[in-house]
Amino acid sequence: MTAASLRLALVGAPNTGKTSLFNSLTGSRQKVANYPGVTVERKSGGFVTPEGRSVTVLDLPGTYSLRGRSPDEEITRDIVLGRFDGEAVPDLVLCVADATNLRLTLRLVLELKRVGRPMMLVLNMIDIARRRGVTIDLERMSQELGLPIVTSVAVRKGGVDELLKRTDEFLARSHEASASEWTTPTIADLKAAQREADRIIATAVTLPTKPDTLTTRIDSVVLHPVWGLVILAVILFVMFQAVFTWAQPAMELLSDGFSALGQLIHDILPESWSLVQSFLQNGLISGVGSVIVFLPQIIIIFLFILLLEDFGYMARAAFLMDRIMGGAGLHGRAFIPLLSSFACAIPGIMATRVIDNKRDRLTTILIAPLMTCSARIPVYTLIISAFVPATTVWGFVNLQGLVMFGLYAAGITSALTVSAIAKFFLWRDHAPAPFMLELPDYKIPRLNSIAIGVFTRAKMFLYRAGTTILSMMVLIWFLASFPQAPAGAEGPAINYSFAAMIGHALEPLLRPIGFNWQIAVALIPGMAAREVAVAALGTVYSIEGGKEAADQIGQVLAQKWTLATALSLLVWYIFAPQCASTLAVIRRETGGAKWMVVTFIYMLVLAYAASFLTFNLAQALGLH
Amino acid sequence: MTGDPNPIQDNPRDIRLGHADRGFVGKIIRLDALVTGSSLSPQELEQRLVEMGFVEGARVEILHEGTIRRDPIAVRVDNITIALRRSEAMAVIVEMAVIVE
Ligand SMILES: Nc1nc2c(ncn2[C@@H]2O[C@H](COP(=O)(O)OP(=O)(O)OP(=O)(O)O)[C@@H](O)[C@H]2O)c(=O)[nH]1
Ligand SMILES: [Mg+2]
Numbered sequence: 001m002t003a004a005s006l007r008l009a010l011v012g013a014p015n016t017g018k019t020s021l022f023n024s025l026t027g028s029r030q031k032v033a034n035y036p037g038v039t040v041e042r043k044s045g046g047f048v049t050p051e052g053r054s055v056t057v058l059d060l061p062g063t064y065s066l067r068g069r070s071p072d073e074e075i076t077r078d079i080v081l082g083r084f085d086g087e088a089v090p091d092l093v094l095c096v097a098d099a100t101n102l103r104l105t106l107r108l109v110l111e112l113k114r115v116g117r118p119m120m121l122v123l124n125m126i127d128i129a130r131r132r133g134v135t136i137d138l139e140r141m142s143q144e145l146g147l148p149i150v151t152s153v154a155v156r157k158g159g160v161d162e163l164l165k166r167t168d169e170f171l172a173r174s175h176e177a178s179a180s181e182w183t184t185p186t187i188a189d190l191k192a193a194q195r196e197a198d199r200i201i202a203t204a205v206t207l208p209t210k211p212d213t214l215t216t217r218i219d220s221v222v223l224h225p226v227w228g229l230v231i232l233a234v235i236l237f238v239m240f241q242a243v244f245t246w247a248q249p250a251m252e253l254l255s256d257g258f259s260a261l262g263q264l265i266h267d268i269l270p271e272s273w274s275l276v277q278s279f280l281q282n283g284l285i286s287g288v289g290s291v292i293v294f295l296p297q298i299i300i301i302f303l304f305i306l307l308l309e310d311f312g313y314m315a316r317a318a319f320l321m322d323r324i325m326g327g328a329g330l331h332g333r334a335f336i337p338l339l340s341s342f343a344c345a346i347p348g349i350m351a352t353r354v355i356d357n358k359r360d361r362l363t364t365i366l367i368a369p370l371m372t373c374s375a376r377i378p379v380y381t382l383i384i385s386a387f388v389p390a391t392t393v394w395g396f397v398n399l400q401g402l403v404m405f406g407l408y409a410a411g412i413t414s415a416l417t418v419s420a421i422a423k424f425f426l427w428r429d430h431a432p433a434p435f436m437l438e439l440p441d442y443k444i445p446r447l448n449s450i451a452i453g454v455f456t457r458a459k460m461f462l463y464r465a466g467t468t469i470l471s472m473m474v475l476i477w478f479l480a481s482f483p484q485a486p487a488g489a490e491g492p493a494i495n496y497s498f499a500a501m502i503g504h505a506l507e508p509l510l511r512p513i514g515f516n517w518q519i520a521v522a523l524i525p526g527m528a529a530r531e532v533a534v535a536a537l538g539t540v541y542s543i544e545g546g547k548e549a550a551d552q553i554g555q556v557l558a559q560k561w562t563l564a565t566a567l568s569l570l571v572w573y574i575f576a577p578q579c580a581s582t583l584a585v586i587r588r589e590t591g592g593a594k595w596m597v598v599t600f601i602y603m604l605v606l607a608y609a610a611s612f613l614t615f616n617l618a619q620a621l622g623l624h
Numbered sequence: 625m626t627g628d629p630n631p632i633q634d635n636p637r638d639i640r641l642g643h644a645d646r647g648f649v650g651k652i653i654r655l656d657a658l659v660t661g662s663s664l665s666p667q668e669l670e671q672r673l674v675e676m677g678f679v680e681g682a683r684v685e686i687l688h689e690g691t692i693r694r695d696p697i698a699v700r701v702d703n704i705t706i707a708l709r710r711s712e713a714m715a716v717i718v719e720m721a722v723i724v725e
Contacts (some may be wrong), residue, residue, distance in 0.1 A: 435712075
């Protein structure tokens with residue numbers, strides 16, 4: 001072994017804290033959450049041990065066995081067996097176990113031993129085990145297993161010191177890997193291994209006489225047949241209301257700040273620099289600013305999702321929704337990927353890797369983009385605040401928040417409907433897939449990790465605003481400003497620009513669904529990312545309308561659009577495939593362009609049809 | 625149990641976990657995945673159940689039931705909780721615990 005390239009791999013049952021260990025060893029910020037199946041990729045990182053060995057460590061998806069029954073588990077199997085392309089076998093396998101829940105991991109340890117790699121067992125979450133009064137005779141267990149054992153607390157400062165020390169000791173000696181005897185275990189093998197694991201636990205572990213009942217007590221309410229569903233509905237409802245009401249003050253502050261900044265730049269620059277003035281004020285500040293204003297809402301939605309994930313609620317929600325999802329032909333494990341899609345469809349689509357059945361996974365991938373992702377929030381919010389009065393209904397519900405909730409509900413309903421239809425037409429004979437999921441014990445969310453999570457997401461959002469959105473804005477500003485109006489021309493100058501030409505060319509296509517040429521122009525860059533449409537509308541209308549329009553894009557829309565048009569655009573955004581990155585991920589995860597094209601077309605058709613219906617219905621009802 | 629396509633005669637106290645109610649406490653006698661409503665092959669279903677810790681002798685308790693047709697169920701298997709559907713739980717033959725006063 002050369003000192004420069006020691007390779008560790010973190011292997012273990014799901015939710016035992018592998019990623020937490022990886023993060024504290026390498027200082028990374030990979031996603032950690034309290035449900036099985038968080039990590040679905042191989043992640044690599046490096047660190048230097050106290051004695052100065054430089055080490056590469058791999059974080060792997062959790063698995064109950066090396067059988068590899070779903071795409072994420074196959075990654076772990078291939079790495080451990082050295083079958084992964086471009087990845088050498090690990091020099092040391094760190095098998096991570098949850099010290100409060102040893103049964104399943106110990107069986108995996110016994111299976112891993114047959115692979116013959118040098119191995120060490122890490123009993124993680126020893127803090128929880130101690131608190132509950134679980135005592136583990138490490139020496140005895142180490143003897144029985146024939147492996148070195150070390151304890152750790154992945155989430156506490158200094159909690160991996162011993163692991164580092166022991167790793168150094170381990171690596172100082174030379175270890176011969178024996179040849180792999182691993183074969184796919186038969187049922188009899190599994191049972192024998194489980195019996196052996198149970199025997200070892202019986203000799204080395206003393207469980208407390210009074211078991212932890214907190215999780216059971218919380219679950220008796222949260223998983224109650226009636227109250228459970230009510231609580232789930234309330235959580236979602238509060239989440240979407242909060243996105244609206246809590247964020248309002250901060251958003252107004254940001255929005256005022258950007259107008260003031262735009263005005264300031266306008267005033268500082270001499271009149272003769274009108275083109276630069278317009279670029280900075282209309283292109284940059286109105287455009288990018290109109291997206292950054294939504295940062296508070298993005299933070300709130302992520303805060304909710306992260307809290308639910310860390311607390312351990314996600315697996316419960318999957319339990320509660322299983323029959324309902326099954327009715328729509330969805331796999332029980334589809335719920336968590338779909339709920340993550342509320343944040344963004346891309347991690348949601350990645351998370352479908354935990355679904356073992358190919359068809360079930362595909363259905364989930366196809367409908368994930370219909371879940372209301374956070375990039376739709378700016379579009380929805382803009383239109384809602386322009387057209388829906390902020391009145392209170394039923395005494396306590398904010399009407400704007402209610403409409404928002406309705407849009408989320410529409411996204412969920414349409415996703416379930418599409419799934420049911422796909423099942424009916426494409427794979428009618430496909431029997432329902434089983435649902436088996438470990439329900440982890442609840443954990444109190446740690447402030448620190450929530451803060452880091454929210455911060456990372458906020459940074460990503462701002463980064464996008466500064467790159468994709470900014471570059472799109474420059475393009476839009478250019479298209480909307482050139483060619484400039486000829487001298488003595490009538491009407492706003494924008495009418496002579498490229499943007500107007502493109503918009504007018506597209507308008508006939510979009511007129512049946514009530515879109516004007518300005519919307520048509522905004523939809524094209526909106527393909528790069530949904531929120532760009534908001535920024536594009538901001539720029540187009542502020543170039544067209546001058547100073548006052550730059551201030552309050554919402555008020556401009558309220559004047560220029562009919563309610564029918566506004567509703568039609570809202571409905572368009574429920575369905576339309578307005579996100580290039582999502583399409584790219586679908587292509588990658590399904591291994592070809594076919595399903596990407598299918599997704600694009602079905603969403604486009606749905607969007608057009610639904611907007612057409614909405615617009616015409618609204619007009620027939622006289623909503624102007 | 626009436627209506628069980630694959631009745632278990634050996635012991636009247638043996639039932640399929642999929643038929644048990646909430647609050648049931650018992651011990652796993654064996655796995656029998658031949659006749660269940662599951663879409664998995666018996667072999668695969670048995671393998672998965674074993675991987676989740678459903679092995680002979682383990683103590684099981686049904687902690688929670690779903691809303692629609694009391695499905696799925698949350699089962700305590702020794703000291704972990706597994707959520708699964710009744711159709712898969714049919715493969716688990718359990719013996720009701722003798723309640724000792
Ligand atoms: N109290 C305590 N909590 C821990 C410890 N290690 C991890 N956790 C928590 O356990 C949960 C699971 O941690 P992860 O690191 O995501 O587990 P994982 O093994 O990577 O899970 P998968 O990727 O799903 O296989 C998270 O809620 C962590 O905050 C620990 O040592 N002590
Ligand atoms: Mg992980």
